[in-house]
Amino acid sequence: MAETLFRQWFVEEAQEDWETVKVCDFVKTNVLSITNNSKLKTIRYLDTGSLNEGIIEGFQILDMNDAPSRARRIVKHNDILISTVRPDQKHYGIIKHPDEDIIVSTGFCVISCQTINPHFIYILLTMSDMTEYLHSIAEASTSTYPSLKPSDIECLEFKRPPDDRLREFSVYADNAWGKIEYNHIQIRTLETLRDTLLPKLMSGEVRVDYKH
Incomplete structure (x- = not known):
């Protein structure tokens, strides 16, 4: 729904007098990377294959000493991730409230x-x-394989909408993603409950009483 609204307001209804700007006018790329002085002993690592169209399919829990050399990027709330390799595979998403041990x-x-x-x-x-x-x-x-540079993204141009339209869209989008985040939290809670109870039910440690 947010994409539909975006297309209507900022593509179909875009005005010729809107200023042409670049993505780099509003963002920074690859700002934070983990250093050798990091105090983290273990990390939750997100590789490109585990992020698909906004859905995180899982993290790898790794000892820092065993982490791959690609496990370097630190992410903050609302950072956007886009795989620089084969963009058509849609390994992208937006990070919400990451813990400090999440490294991408x-x-x-x-x-x-x-x-x-x-x-x-x-x-x-x-x-x-x-x-x-x-x-x-x-x-x-x-x-040797299709890949992007950060500068390829930074140099993308778009028509900047008026501030009032941007503010209106921001309110809608923030609310929409807030609901998405809440749903994901509920799903993770239920998955944890399932993973805790199912082995106990199968082993007989926990029994279900049926009342007629």
Whole structure:
């Protein structure tokens, strides 16, 4: 629904007199990386294959000494992650309230919004036509496989809407993602309960009384 509203307001109803700006005018990329002085002993590592169209499918719990060399990027609330390899596979998402032990792969471009609502930039960068465009850039790269550079994302241009329209969209998008986050928390709680109870039910440690 947020993408539908975005398309209507900022694509179909875009005005010629809106200023043309670049993504880099509003964001920073790959701001924070873990250092050798980190006090973390274990991390929850997110690789590109475990993030699909906004859904985190799981973290790898790793000892820092055993972590792969790609486990370097630190993420903050509302950071946007987009895989720089084969963008058409849609390994992207937006991070909500991450704990400090969450570290993501350098295979992601981590986009931190400075002066614009992150949901606006997230939808801008992940719409189907933009995904196709980014993949075309990746295929033209000189790498052995289709890949993007952070600068490819930073240099993308768009028409900047008026402040009042941006504020209105921000209110809607923040509420929508708040509901999504709440639902994900509920799902994780139920999954934890299931994983705790199911082995006990199967072993007979816990029994269910049936009342007629």
